[in-house]
Amino acid sequence: xxxxxxxxxxxxxxxxxxxxxxxxxxxxxxxxxxxxxxxxxxxxxxxxxxxxxxxxxxxxxxxxxxxxxxxxxxxxxxxxxxxxxxxxxxxxxxxxxxxxxxxxxxxxxxxxxxxxxx
Numbered sequence: 001x002x003x004x005x006x007x008x009x010x011x012x013x014x015x016x017x018x019x020x021x022x023x024x025x026x027x028x029x030x031x032x033x034x035x036x037x038x039x040x041x042x043x044x045x046x047x048x049x050x051x052x053x054x055x056x057x058x059x060x061x062x063x064x065x066x067x068x069x070x071x072x073x074x075x076x077x078x079x080x081x082x083x084x085x086x087x088x089x090x091x092x093x094x095x096x097x098x099x100x101x102x103x104x105x106x107x108x109x110x111x112x113x114x115x116x117x118x
Contacts, residue, residue, distance in 0.1 A: 008099055009096070009097065009098055009099045010098070010099050010100070010101040011098050011101050012101050012102040012103075012104070013083065013101070013102070013103045013104065014102075014104040014106055015068065015073070015104070015105065015106065016105075016106050016107070016108045017073045017074065017076060017078060017105040017106065017107070017108075018070045018073055018074045018108075019068075019070065019073070019108075020067070020068065020069060020070060021067075021068045022065055022066065022067045022068065023040075023065070023066045023068075024063050024064070024065055024066075025038055025056075025063065025064040025065075025066065025085060025097070025098075026062065026063050027059070027062045027063070027064070027087065027097075028062075030062070031062055032059040032062060032064075033089070033090045034090060035089075035090025035091075036057075036059070036087065036088065036089055036090050037055055037056060037057045037087075037088050038055070038056045038064040038066070038085060038086070038087050038088075038097075039053070039054065039055050039056075039085065039086050039088065040052070040053070040054040040066050040083060040084075040085045041053055041054075041083060041084060041086075042081050042082070042083040042103050043081060043082055043083070044081055044082075045082065046082055046100055051076060051081065052068075052072050052073070052076075052083075054066045054067070054068075066085075073105055076105055077105070078105050078106065078107050079104070079105060080102055080103070080104050081102075081103040081104070081105070082100050082101065082102065082103060083098075083100075083101060083102075083103040084096060084098055084099060084100050084101065085097050085098035
């Protein structure tokens with residue numbers, strides 16, 4: 001997975017479709033409270049249906065780990081999508097911590113058209 005910083009609070013993600021990946025979100029300067037959670041949402045366009053939704057409620061040392069399983073991306077076409085990440089405080093107030101950014105699913109050639117992994 002490749003994460004590149006864009007302008008402002010934008011971080012572009014590129015990953016291989018069908019791979020397992022994870023992103024650690026460090027909440028620098030803030031200690032998560034009980035009831036806080038982080039959400040990542042991926043869509044084709046900013047207002048289209050949600051394609052991938054991840055919610056993290058456990059924080060290890062102020063860090064949220066967002067995991068992508070192969071089933072999260074396998075049904076999607078290769079190409080460019082958009083995503084953002086939001087922290088919601090236990091009292092219900094939301095804060096966008098990664099503004100709308102690119103989420104790219106790339107091809108891989110390891111398995112090609114053989115249809116097997118051996």
